[in-house]
Structure formats: structure tokens, C-alpha cells
Amino acid sequence: MNVPAVEPPGRTSVPGGGPGRVSVPAVELVGITKRFGGVTANDGVDLAVERGEVHAVVGENGAGKSTLMSILYGLHRPDAGHILRAGTHMRLRSPADAIAHGLGMVHQRFRLFPGLSVAENVVIGAEPMRRGVLDRAAARRSVADLAERYGLGVDPGARAGDLPVGTRQRVEILKALYRRAEVLILDEPTAVLTPGEAAGLFRMVRELAGEGVSVLLVTHKLNEVLAAGDRVTVLRGGRVTGRFPTAGTSADDLVRAMIGRSLATAPATVAEPAAAPSAVTDAATAPAPAAVTESDTAPAPAAASAKPAGPYRLEVRDLHVRDRDGVAAVAGVSFGVRPGEIVGIAGVAGSGQRELVDAVTGLRRPHSGAVLLDGRPVGGSRERRVAYVPGDRAGRATAPDLSLADNLLMGDQHGFLLDPGGVRRRATALVERFSIRAASVRAPIAQLSGGNAQKAVLARELSRDTPVLVVEEPTQGVDVGAQEQIHALLAAARDAGRAVLLLSSELSELRALADRVLVMFEGRLTAALPVTRATDERLGAAMTGAAAAVREPAGESTG
Numbered sequence: 087m088n089v090p091a092v093e094p095p096g097r098t099s100v101p102g103g104g105p106g107r108v109s110v111p112a113v114e115l116v117g118i119t120k121r122f123g124g125v126t127a128n129d130g131v132d133l134a135v136e137r138g139e140v141h142a143v144v145g146e147n148g149a150g151k152s153t154l155m156s157i158l159y160g161l162h163r164p165d166a167g168h169i170l171r172a173g174t175h176m177r178l179r180s181p182a183d184a185i186a187h188g189l190g191m192v193h194q195r196f197r198l199f200p201g202l203s204v205a206e207n208v209v210i211g212a213e214p215m216r217r218g219v220l221d222r223a224a225a226r227r228s229v230a231d232l233a234e235r236y237g238l239g240v241d242p243g244a245r246a247g248d249l250p251v252g253t254r255q256r257v258e259i260l261k262a263l264y265r266r267a268e269v270l271i272l273d274e275p276t277a278v279l280t281p282g283e284a285a286g287l288f289r290m291v292r293e294l295a296g297e298g299v300s301v302l303l304v305t306h307k308l309n310e311v312l313a314a315g316d317r318v319t320v321l322r323g324g325r326v327t328g329r330f331p332t333a334g335t336s337a338d339d340l341v342r343a344m345i346g347r348s349l350a351t352a353p354a355t356v357a358e359p360a361a362a363p364s365a366v367t368d369a370a371t372a373p374a375p376a377a378v379t380e381s382d383t384a385p386a387p388a389a390a391s392a393k394p395a396g397p398y399r400l401e402v403r404d405l406h407v408r409d410r411d412g413v414a415a416v417a418g419v420s421f422g423v424r425p426g427e428i429v430g431i432a433g434v435a436g437s438g439q440r441e442l443v444d445a446v447t448g449l450r451r452p453h454s455g456a457v458l459l460d461g462r463p464v465g466g467s468r469e470r471r472v473a474y475v476p477g478d479r480a481g482r483a484t485a486p487d488l489s490l491a492d493n494l495l496m497g498d499q500h501g502f503l504l505d506p507g508g509v510r511r512r513a514t515a516l517v518e519r520f521s522i523r524a525a526s527v528r529a530p531i532a533q534l535s536g537g538n539a540q541k542a543v544l545a546r547e548l549s550r551d552t553p554v555l556v557v558e559e560p561t562q563g564v565d566v567g568a569q570e571q572i573h574a575l576l577a578a579a580r581d582a583g584r585a586v587l588l589l590s591s592e593l594s595e596l597r598a599l600a601d602r603v604l605v606m607f608e609g610r611l612t613a614a615l616p617v618t619r620a621t622d623e624r625l626g627a628a629m630t631g632a633a634a635a636v637r638e639p640a641g642e643s644t645g
């Protein structure tokens with residue numbers, strides 16, 4: 087059942103409230119309009135969030151979600167409209183005002199100090215003092231109390247830099263709760279989490295909602311919205327195009343409100359049904375020799391004949407890579423990618439994938455072993471032969487102060503950069519081909535919405551004519567329509583004969599695209615599965631080291 091598209095946000099549907107009880111929303115945005123030059127990012131948006139409600143905000147890239155959240159958190163001033171907190175007007179000139187009104191925001195890029203402890207990070211800026219110095223014991227105590235109250239399972243004494251991503255995010259949430267946040271804004275919180283961490287986050291979110299905290303959840307993952315949210319507001323082109331209770335709403339209902347049509351395929355974000363429990367046992371306890379495991383089910387001639395179907399385009403041989411601290415991050419990894427093949431790599435963050443990619447793309451020199459292109463060590467020609475879409479968009483993939491056009495043509499060898507007309511024409515062609523939404527190709531890329539910046543990076547790298555393509559998290563932060571488009575582009579690159587190495591934390595994405603999935607754990611490959619055998623259970627077991635190592639079959643080995 088769908089609620090008619092754009093009725094004003096109701097005041098009566100109180101989760102947990104009795105029938106007919108009318109509540110004052112915890113926070114209410116009324117008629118919010120925000121323009122950036124010629125772009126109307128928010129256009130008369132009304133949004134009410136009840137106390138103890140998990141309210142999701144969805145919409146395609148550039149729909150205005152981040153702008154709306156930034157206004158609520160005092161980062162942008164609206165051109166029109168106002169915001170009520172528990173029925174009272176708020177004046178928000180800065181995030182400090184928002185925090186003072188009980189709002190908290192967890193950004194996509196965490197802002198912790200890696201060298202400080204959890205407790206120090208949580209209290210920073212609002213420290214308990216004793217005789218003019220930080221009272222560490224008091225800080226630890228209040229952080230431990232908070233963590234226990236909300237079941238956050240964080241050690242206040244741990245060094246923030248040593249924590250896994252999921253725990254660092256919990257520290258960010260603790261930081262907001264320590265400042266007494268009653269309305270918590272989570273901006274794409276699971277973009278960096280493993281499936282297990284994401285499940286933990288949503289358990290915590292429900293817990294917080296149970297305590298009366300209101301949670302605003304911005305995400306592109308519609309399965310998360312439907313599983314964890316109470317209500318959803320859909321934005322399109324800056325306006326509200328739908329309001330739904332999650333109960334009785336399907337992903338397709340949301341997609342239609344988001345993009346005005348259904349997807350050609352089911353949303354890639356919807357979780358696949360779990361495989362039969364026997365699969366778990368199989369992966370966890372029956373480490374059959376890899377050649378048997380793969381050739382059992384793999385239709386690929388390579389696996390069936392235990393011989394390569396053709397030479398590898400990209401080959402990694404017994405690669406050892408050390409991280410910045412000199413610790414072995416990749417410890418003897420071997421695999422190959424043939425022309426016309428997509429090989430996926432799964433693993434929890436910090437399993438060595440980042441260093442593996444660094445070595446393949448030439449950003450880090452291996453300690454030993456080799457990276458070969460068409461059988462030869464890659465040297466100076468790597469730039470021209472390996473295209474790379476980094477996962478860290480802001481840090482590695484773009485020059486934020488340069489224009490969209492410059493970013494699109496960066497590294498282009500054809501001398502367009504000397505000819506402004508040529509730059510504009512070529513950039514405009516890419517913008518059209520990849521449906522990038524931007525006010526102008528001359529505007530700084532930093533002004534694009536996150537998903538559109540991601541599309542720009544993909545446009546640049548996919549349009550380079552290289553034999554090898556290395557892609558990290560290609561659909562992170564992109565809307566479902568664009569996900570579909572990006573998947574089609576990657577499949578087309580494969581069909582054109584390119585060798586594609588794909589790193590993704592979305593198992594559904596790996597399954598949708600990869601021919602084979604390799605799993606890394608503690609710097610080694612713990613599984614190499616044809617996609618037909620890459621169930622969540624098998625991958626999950628290999629990702630946590632629970633399954634015995636599954637070697638690449640003979641045909642895949644380095645010899």
C-alpha cells in the first residue's frame with residue numbers, strides 16, 4: 087500500500103504512540119528551499135520526523151538529500167523555509183547551534199583523531215575538566231556508561247586508529263550521543279561497512295529509536311530503508327515526490343518515486359535470499375581441493391579443463407606488499423584476469439585489498455613478487471595500460487578545486503587540455519554519455535553531488551582505452567538508476583575484451599558482475615569461487631577466515 091505521493095507530512099503516525107495520539111514532531115522542516123546559483127537543490131521541502139522514528143531520505147544523485155541534511159545541521163542556510171525542534175523555531179547559524187538543539191550528524195568520512203583514544207575522541211570539545219586539565223577517568227567512565235546503555239560495545243581506552251571501520255563509526259555515534267543528540271543524522275552510514283557491520287549498525291539504530299532518539303537515514307540502499315526504517319521521504323529534483331511507511335512498501339514503489347520509472351532489472355541493492363544452511367557447513371568444514379571445488383560447478387572452460395583458456399592479460403604472481411608501517415599487508419597472492427573477464431575481490435576492510443590494488447596500479451612498490459601485463463612486468467607504460475577507479479573519491483580520484491571538465495580529461499594524452507573548445511566538447515560528450523548532472527562542465531567538481539562526482543570518475547576511466555581496468559566500489563553513493571547504468575558499462579568493458587579487476591564491499595554487486603570471486607583475509611586469498619558458487623555464506627566464511635583456504639585451481643595458478 088502506498089501513501090499518495092505528496093501529502094504534507096502527517097503528525098499522527100507516532101511509532102509506538104497510541105491510536106489518535108497527536109504528537110509534535112521531534113524535528114520539522116517546513117518549506118525548505120535552497121539554491122546554488124542556477125541550481126535549486128531543495129524546493130519547498132516539508133519533512134517531519136517523530137520522536138523515536140527511523141526516517142529514511144532517498145532520491146537519485148543530486149536530488150538534494152545532502153543539502154537538506156546540511157541545512158538541518160546548520161552547515162547551509164536555507165533561502166526560504168524554517169525548522170522546528172519539538173514545535174519551537176530553531177535558528178541555525180552553524181553546527182554548534184544544531185548540536186545545542188540536540189542534533190547530531192555522522193558524516194560519511196569519519197572525523198576521528200587516529201592517535202587519540204576512543205574516550206578522548208568522544209569528549210573532545212566538550213571535555214570533563216578537573217583542576218584545569220582533562221579528567222581522563224571521568225571521560226572514560228561516561229563513554230563506557232553511554233556505550234553500555236546503548237549496547238555499543240566500544241572499549242573507551244582503545245586507540246581510534248586501531249579500530250575497524252564499523253567500530254570507528256560507533257565512536258562517531260557515541261560522540262553525538264555524548265553531546266545529548268536526540269536527532270541523529272546518518273549520511274550513507276553503511277557505504278563503508280561490511281554486511282555484518284551494517285547489520286550491527288541497524289540493530290543499534292533500532293535500539294536508539296527505542297530510547298526515543300530520532301534517526302534520519304540517508305542511503306541509496308533500498309533494502310536497508312525497508313528493513314530498518316519506519317517511514318521514507320523521497321526527493322526528486324529537490325522536491326518531495328513521495329512519502330511512504332515502510333510497511334507494505336516495495337523497493338519498486340520507492341524507485342518509481344525516485345526516478346519516475348521502474349528499473350529494467352530488480353534493484354541491485356535488494357539482498358539476495360540466503361542460501362540453504364548446508365552451504366555454510368560446506369564452506370566452513372569441507373575444504374575440498376580448489377580445482378575440484380571450481381570445476382564441479384564452473385561452466386568456464388578454464389576451470390573445467392584445469393588449463394587456462396588463454397593467456398592472462400593481468401597477472402599477479404606471489405605478490406607480497408607491505409603497508410606504510412612495514413607490516414605485511416599482502417602475503418603471497420597469485421591470480422590472473424583474462425581479457426573479457428571480470429574478477430571480483432571481496433574482503434572485510436583492511437584485509438590487504440587496498441595494498442593489492444596499490445601494487446597493481448603502481449601506487450606502491452611490491453616487496454616481492456610480480457604484476458604482469460600480457461606476461462611482461464608493468465613498468466612505465468602502466469599509466470596508459472591500466473585504468474583505475476579508486477574507492478576514495480575525494481582523496482584520490484578527483485582534484486576538487488578543478489572543473490568537472492578538467493577532472494574528466496585529467497591524464498588524457500590527446501592534448502585537449504591545450505584547446506579549451508576541445509576540452510568543453512569532449513567533456514560535454516562524456517557528461518551526456520554518462521548522464522552526469524552538473525550545472526556546467528566549468529564548475530568545480532566539488533560542487534557536484536557525491537554520486538555525480540563518482541559517475542565523472544567512472545566516465546574518465548571507462549572512456550580510456552586501456553586493456554586493464556581496476557575498479558573499486560564503483561557504485562558507492564550512486565543511486566539505483568545509475569547503479570544499473572554503471573553495471574551495464576562495466577559489463578560492456580568486459581565484453582569489449584578488457585580485463586577487469588573489481589573490488590566491492592557489496593556482495594550482490596560482485597555476484598551481478600564477476601565471473602569469479604576471490605576473497606582476501608589477512609593478506610591472503612582464502613577463496614576463489616566461480617560466481618555460481620559465491621553464496622553469501624561461502625564468501626562470508628572466507629572473509630572472516632572461518633573457511634579453510636580454497637586455492638585457485640591448477641589452471642589459475644601461477645605456474
Ligand SMILES: Nc1ncnc2c1ncn2[C@@H]1O[C@H](COP(=O)(O)OP(=O)(O)OP(=O)(O)O)[C@@H](O)[C@H]1O
Pocket residue numbers: 122123125126127145146147148149150151152153154523524525533534535536537538563564565
Ligand atoms: N556547494 C554547492 N555549490 C553548487 N551546487 C551545489 C552545492 N552543493 C550541492 N549542489 C548541487 O545541488 C544539487 C543537490 O545536491 P545534493 O548533494 O544535495 O544531492 P544528493 O541528493 O545528496 O546527491 P548524492 O546522492 O549524489 O549525494 C546538485 O545538483 C548539486 O550539484
